[in-house]
Amino acid sequence: MSLRTLGAKAAAALDEELMSSGAFSIDQLMELAGLSVSQAMYTLSPPSKSPRVLVACGPGNNGGDGLVAARHLHHFGYKPSVYFPKQSKNELYARLRKQLEQLKVPFTEDFAGEVGRSDFVIDAIFGFSFSGEVREPFPAVIRALAESKVPVLAVDAPSSWNIEEGLPGDGPGKGYNPDALISLTAPKPLVKWFKGRHFVGGRFVSGEIAEKYGFDIPPYKGSDQVVEVPLGGEKL
């Protein structure tokens, strides 16, 4: 099976279209994306096996997906904790954070310390809009992920990877390789360099939109919000 990929610029244009002429709110899209992330996590390892999931959230939409996922993980029976060092001023993030605080989900400022106490990490630091250098305080997080043996599920992109080229944005050898990846809406070109379990989530795009942007709706089953797809043969 091969899924066509969606480049960074096209992914940004698609998000823009969904929220303008598509009439979606970011709350809707992020809720469905974050839910699919949490359900991929459940498929990878249920709470009975991996109760302590550390969710690393960046300052943008990828981090928002992580905050939503952490909330759903709590309801699934996990004990999530959240690393969210650069909260944007957008009120959406304040609300997503408050929703977690009401569930008593702990926030940590010590990623490197917390990772050793975790059974799984979700990397929701950077998504398809990442380019260039990894900025502080995230280089130390990428290093901790590279050095740790704790398995990682990356959201949309392994943070530090170039979306189109797959190489870590801050130079070869400075990135890390996640065990699993969930692509949101469609795989990004970097999946060509990814080896591991691969999921697609974010089931809210019409076939017409997929055609317009040149990607494929993945083969979701039934009413599922996430699907595991074999790697290999992606059309680039």
Next chain:
Amino acid sequence: MSLRTLGAKAAAALDEELMSSGAFSIDQLMELAGLSVSQAMYTLSPPSKSPRVLVACGPGNNGGDGLVAARHLHHFGYKPSVYFPKQSKNELYARLRKQLEQLKVPFTEDFAGEVGRSDFVIDAIFGFSFSGEVREPFPAVIRALAESKVPVLAVDAPSSWNIEEGLPGDGPGKGYNPDALISLTAPKPLVKWFKGRHFVGGRFVSGEIAEKYGFDIPPYKGSDQVVEVPLGGEKL
């Protein structure tokens, strides 16, 4: 198994709390509620068996849940159609409608005619805030549901039923009996009088909140957003 129920006033207070101190947006809650409705529909009868689902939407939040459900049904492979005769001026409903129009989901003004061409009906007309008389144009819809043999999934309450007393609000004999019911967050007292398949959806409330309002979190499995619960023995 017995689930404690949530009365109409408590359900309204809970919604209010989730959206004030709980920091949820209505977009988030409605997306999760509507998704669970669509997944209950899938469990009842998949699109291969019941492709044509007619979703009857009232002017309030229950109707909004129906609009969201119709959108997900489209993505699951159904051919939904929507009856939405009294659109509120709230921009949320305009957006939910536009999302469906972009998927080319048809809107019908002829419920009684459309019901005979449908394989299933979702009744998202009135929810827990209903009381008193069924207002125009909905009495004819309730009559059509009572006269039709098409199976019905009711959202939160069979429309026209009294939330606490179970009897149709416009007098005995004027209501209808749905084949299935999905209670959102928690069953309402009317479930005592309901005979059929019963689901609970809306998996976004903490155990602490459930205790405060005196209801039970239903026994969701894994990462599911909806659960079927046997009827009988609900504590009232």
